[in-house]
Amino acid sequence: MGEVFVLVVRWADGGGQKNDTGWGKRPFPFKNLDISILPCYNATGCIKRQGLIQIMTDKPVRTIADIAELAGVSKSTVSRALSNSPLISEETRERIQAIAQAHQYQINQPARRLSMQQTNTIAFITHGYHKEFSVEDLFFMEMLGAITSALSQKNYDLLLVHVDPYKTDWVHDYLNTGKVDGIILMTSTHKSQHVQKLIEVQAPFIAWGVPVTGANYCTVTGDNLTGSRLATEHLLELGRRKIAFLGGPEKDRETQLRYEGFANALIAAGLQPDPNCVVHGWFSRSCGIEGMNQLLDKEPNIDAVFCNSDFLAMGAIDVIRERGKRVPQDISVVGYDDISLAQYSNPPLTTVRQNINESGRLLVNNLIQYLETGIVTNVSVPVKLVVRESTMPG
Amino acid sequence: MGEVFVLVVRWADGGGQKNDTGWGKRPFPFKNLDISILPCYNATGCIKRQGLIQIMTDKPVRTIADIAELAGVSKSTVSRALSNSPLISEETRERIQAIAQAHQYQINQPARRLSMQQTNTIAFITHGYHKEFSVEDLFFMEMLGAITSALSQKNYDLLLVHVDPYKTDWVHDYLNTGKVDGIILMTSTHKSQHVQKLIEVQAPFIAWGVPVTGANYCTVTGDNLTGSRLATEHLLELGRRKIAFLGGPEKDRETQLRYEGFANALIAAGLQPDPNCVVHGWFSRSCGIEGMNQLLDKEPNIDAVFCNSDFLAMGAIDVIRERGKRVPQDISVVGYDDISLAQYSNPPLTTVRQNINESGRLLVNNLIQYLETGIVTNVSVPVKLVVRESTMPG
DNA sequence: ACAAGTCGTGCAACCGGTTGCAGGGTTATT
């Protein structure tokens, strides 16, 4: 350490009893120094006072202890100053923050997380229909984008976790490990197993979709009942009478609600839902192809079809055309979700728009609210019918 | 703590000098107990010996100190046993691991990360063309899927970071904060600024794309030269002679290389690239529309177009048809990337397939290799021409 | 029997933050 210096600091605005604060009372530990005067800003960003001593040594500043040494204060004071604790005087706080900034100090997150038992990170759990992501996962992708935006506004990070839909052992890697504070669950297949497991281990999570009845956990979902009603009423208004339902999995709650809204709209118009005009499958394009073929085999004179996803609709349109009919002249097609691809489809799809941005925002905000307060929310986000050429000639 | 018990343990395989090991030598700290015999497994999964005492108390087991107390050993021993250190005897290791498993112990990651100065997490940096993800980001999405898979095989987590393409201040949030060990950079617009910044601050990163000449950092890219050559040769073999180039940004290295491969193929066939048949823009569908209109305005008798992305190709096809020409009969169209959407396009796209899975794997493995060894790699991943109906009548 | 070597374990420091509590200095009160 070589010789010991004592540095007496005299503030530029001098006078009074503060003449020898700061370094004045401590032995000075460094040798090679640059000393420069830094302006000191107040809350409004104006220069309030000149007089900060910035000490630049060859020793890198990585920890609050380093800053404490430079500023001649204790670790606690630095910690408090950097987190804007009201315990610290404005003067000290500004000085310490200026030093931190001058040395490009970055807080060590693992240390902070260990100490605070909080990570400001959430896990987004999903899986592809296939091993990798593909266009069929577009809805998830768009939701992921919305969630990422919402999280960054809240100063949270997002850990992306790709899971095997058949296994729930991923839970142990992210629960009680301090990797994340909470979980956003968004898997379409086998969702119930994952939800079950999360409830079982009392994980802090929120799920996309209709809540399992009786269970008490946070959810956000689109308004399926209204969405399907709007779509069906639109088709009825166009004069369609033989309307088919090309649905998702039969045991899927969303699908059940969409069927309910569909059937209600038919009944309200004095029609009866025809079992021959209903098929179920996944939400994929290939199931759209398969399902539409089944429907037309059973009921060749269908004049409209309400599909539970945009991909189902695209598959259906291909089948309809292959079979020599026209969309929308012979058969009107409505999709669901309004993924960004829907408008580029041929013809552009009439579809029920899920409010993806709002849903992502709610997933984030309600999860964080749950983490902070324990309040369980179940939200249904409004949807909107977007009319394009797949139901009405352009 | 109440009374003090001394529990003498006699192993089930008894005898010898080991009769009173384990708890035998220590005062016993608990009151409410369930004591049960657990089988103890050896490395091959067979029961090796019965005789482990499992102690279940009302006190939850959350830390290695808890396990240490239960096992009657020190924290160090537990830490070493759980990480399979060779310093620990097989017997002790098995006993401790069994206790940990029985109590569903999960290691505290922030503590481990703080201690080891390593997080086993990498950041994936990207941005949407738009504020949110949309179908136009599909290439990124598919790459993200491949990277996620590769990372989970390496036992790494992925932090998804959405950045403003015009700003590089995100760097400070993830560098020297202990949030991540390394960065995978994958932004298409303004990539060079981000690369520049990362080099400047000496960040451990790998980037998708051709390396800036002179700079020394890890990269993975598709083989642009070969890709564009294959595409062009394919069009030439079909007898096309007036081939247009619908490119990405003119200053983009990938685009430059693709132009080079394109021009070389033309020259090798005895043709000259025609400046009137070249336009540049972004990789988006809307730029495809704009660019194709420009091309046809300047050269109405174009008979093929090589597009630098699948979205450019889709936009181009729409324009060609709108202008009363047919694809592929009048104009053959080739895309680039082979995103999963390309095969569903109308007509299905002939395109240059980027090996996304392999590229993702390389991004991950080479980054980790760099982190461990400092070895800088620059890889070019082979591409492949996929012929579909947009160039040849079906 | 004793010295050297090996093996397994414990001690204590360390990673870099946060925070309850104590206490010194200054100002307000009587």
Next chain:
DNA sequence: AATAACCCTGCAACCGGTTGCACGACTTGT
């Protein structure tokens, strides 16, 4: 002038792991 109140700041413990080093027990060699 003495006392109380208040405002800052420092001390030290704590979060939950990892690891260098010391040391005791047991094995081996002579």
